[in-house]
Amino acid sequence: MSKTVETDSLEIFANEMEKVKGALPKKIEANPENAEKGLAKLVLTLIELIRKLMEKQAMRRVEAGSLTDEEIERVGETLEKLENKMKELKEIFGLKDEELNLNLGPLGDLM
Amino acid sequence: MDRQIKILQDKNSYLDLRRQERVTLLEILDRALEKGVVISGDIVISVADVDLVYLGLKVLLSSVETMERLRGAPLSGAAEEPT
Amino acid sequence: MRLYVYAIIDSNPEGIVLPIPFSRQKSRDPDLSGKERTNSGVEESIKGLSEAPVYTIPYRDIGIVVSDLDPQVQIETKESILKHEEVVEALMDRFTVLPMRLYTVFSKKEDMFLKVKNHYEDFVENLDRVRDKREYGIKVIWAGDIIKERIINAHKNESPAHPEQSGIKFMKEKFEKYKIDKEFEEEADRCIAIVDGFLSRHASEKKLEKLKTDNLLLSASYLVDNEKRDDFKKAFEELKSSGGDLKFMLSGPWPAYNFITLSHSVDGKFGGPDLIETILQHKDPEKKEGRDE
Numbered sequence: 001m002s003k004t005v006e007t008d009s010l011e012i013f014a015n016e017m018e019k020v021k022g023a024l025p026k027k028i029e030a031n032p033e034n035a036e037k038g039l040a041k042l043v044l045t046l047i048e049l050i051r052k053l054m055e056k057q058a059m060r061r062v063e064a065g066s067l068t069d070e071e072i073e074r075v076g077e078t079l080e081k082l083e084n085k086m087k088e089l090k091e092i093f094g095l096k097d098e099e100l101n102l103n104l105g106p107l108g109d110l111m
Numbered sequence: 112m113d114r115q116i117k118i119l120q121d122k123n124s125y126l127d128l129r130r131q132e133r134v135t136l137l138e139i140l141d142r143a144l145e146k147g148v149v150i151s152g153d154i155v156i157s158v159a160d161v162d163l164v165y166l167g168l169k170v171l172l173s174s175v176e177t178m179e180r181l182r183g184a185p186l187s188g189a190a191e192e193p194t
Numbered sequence: 195m196r197l198y199v200y201a202i203i204d205s206n207p208e209g210i211v212l213p214i215p216f217s218r219q220k221s222r223d224p225d226l227s228g229k230e231r232t233n234s235g236v237e238e239s240i241k242g243l244s245e246a247p248v249y250t251i252p253y254r255d256i257g258i259v260v261s262d263l264d265p266q267v268q269i270e271t272k273e274s275i276l277k278h279e280e281v282v283e284a285l286m287d288r289f290t291v292l293p294m295r296l297y298t299v300f301s302k303k304e305d306m307f308l309k310v311k312n313h314y315e316d317f318v319e320n321l322d323r324v325r326d327k328r329e330y331g332i333k334v335i336w337a338g339d340i341i342k343e344r345i346i347n348a349h350k351n352e353s354p355a356h357p358e359q360s361g362i363k364f365m366k367e368k369f370e371k372y373k374i375d376k377e378f379e380e381e382a383d384r385c386i387a388i389v390d391g392f393l394s395r396h397a398s399e400k401k402l403e404k405l406k407t408d409n410l411l412l413s414a415s416y417l418v419d420n421e422k423r424d425d426f427k428k429a430f431e432e433l434k435s436s437g438g439d440l441k442f443m444l445s446g447p448w449p450a451y452n453f454i455t456l457s458h459s460v461d462g463k464f465g466g467p468d469l470i471e472t473i474l475q476h477k478d479p480e481k482k483e484g485r486d487e
Binding site: 134135136138139140141142143145147148149150170192 | 279296298309317451452
C-alpha cells in the first residue's frame with residue numbers, strides 16, 4: 001500500500017484539477033420543480049454541440065479558402081444570429097456555458 | 112437547480128483539508144468516478160452522466176406524454192386552443 | 195441488504211478460488227483430512243463502507259469483491275470514496291484487480307451475477323492484460339496563460355480595422371480565435387510529445403488527455419509492468435530535471451482504472467442503438483417494458 005501523490009506544486013495542481021472537475025459531480029433531479037430546467041439544459045446542450053460543430057466546420061472552410069466572400073458574409077450572419085439566440089436562451093434558463101456539457105462516462109465529455 | 116452530490120459535508124471542510132489530501136482526493140475522483148469497470152448497479156446512484164442522458168430523455172418523453180394527456184390529444188396536428 | 199462492489203479479482207495463483215482472508219466461505223485444508231475449517235484466526239477481514247467486512251463471491255475462476263451495505267446509508271461521502279480506494283489498494287497487493295467505478299451497488303445478488311456473467315469474457319481478458327502491471331498518473335502544468343498571451347499578441351497586428359459587413363466581421367473574429375487556439379494546441383502537442391517521449395517506452399499502454407484546462411497541459415495514465423517500475427520512475431526524474439518551466443505530478447501506483455476495456459462499454463440499455471430502441475419502446479405503450487431505476 002505505497003500510494004504516492006508527489007509533486008512540488010500541490011497548490012497549483014489542486015487549483016487546476018478543481019477547475020476541471022469542480023470536485024463535485026452533478027446530478028439532474030427529475031422532480032417537477034427542476035425537471036424543466038434539466039430538460040432545457042439537455043436540449044440546449046445538444047443545440048450548442050451542433051452550433052459549435054458548424055462553427056468549426058466553417059473555420060476549416062475559411063482556412064482552406066473554399067468559401068467566396070459572399071458565402072463568408074452569409075455564414076457569418078447566420079452563425080452570429082445563432083450565437084446571440086443561444087446567449088438569450090442561456091440567460092432565460094439561467095444556465096452557464098460550463099453547465100452545457102454532458103459527461104458520457106467512459107466516452108469522455110461531449111464537448 | 113441540479114442537486115449536487117455532497118461528497119463532503121460542506122465546502123469549508125473541503126478547503127480545510129490539507130493540500131495533499133485535496134489532491135489525493137481529486138486524483139481518486141479522477142479515476143473512480145468514471146473509470147474502472149463501468150457497469151451500472153441496479154441502483155442508479157447516477158454519477159456517470161450517461162445515466163443522466165437516459166434520465167433526461169425519460170423526462171423529455173414523460174413531458175411530451177403529460178402534455179398530450181393534458182391536451183387530450185397528440186401534439187402533432189392538434190387544432191385545440193391552449194388550456 | 196445491498197451489495198457494494200469494489201472490484202473483480204483473479205483467482206489465487208495457487209488455484210484456490212476463495213482468497214483468504216477476504217472470504218466468508220469455509221476452506222478445505224488437505225492437512226486436516228477433508229475437515230472443513232473457517233478462516234477466522236488467519237487474518238481479520240478488511241473493512242469496507244460502514245465498516246462492513248469485505249468478502250469475495252466467487253464466479254467461475256474470478257472473484258467479485260463486495261461488502262454488505264445497509265439500504266439507508268448515504269454513500270456519497272468523502273469517507274466512502276477513501277474507503278473504496280483503500281479496499282481496492284489492499285487487494286492490489288495480493289491479486290490482479292479490476293477496480294469498479296464508485297457507487298456500483300446492487301440490491302439483488304442475481305442482478306449482480308447477471309452483469310458479471312455478461313462481462314465474464316471481458317473480465318478475463320482485462321485481468322490477463324493488466325496482470326502484474328500498475329497504473330501511474332502523470333499531470334503536467336505549463337504556463338498556458340502566458341503562452342496564449344504571446345500568441346494573441348503575435349496575431350494582433352495582422353488585420354487593420356476597416357468598415358466591413360457584419361457577417362464578414364464576425365467570421366474574421368472567429369477565425370482569428372480559431373487560429374490562436376490552433377497554434378496553442380500545436381504548441382501543446384509539441385510539449386506533450388517530449389514528455390511522452392520520456393515515459394511511454396517504459397509503459398505497455400497509455401492514455402493521454404491534453405489541455406483539460408489551458409494550464410493543465412497533460413493528464414496522462416501509463417500502465418507500467420512491475421518490472422519496469424523503476425525505469426519508469428527514473429525516466430520521470432529525468433523528465434523533471436530537464437522540464438524547464440513545466441510542473442509535474444506523479445501519482446500511483448493505482449490499479450488499472452484507465453485501462454479497462456469492456457466490449458459493451460456502457461451497460462445494458464444505456465448506449466448506442468440500445469438507447470434509441472429504448473426510446474422507441476417507451477413511446478409505444480404496447481411495447482413498454484416497465485423497467486424501473
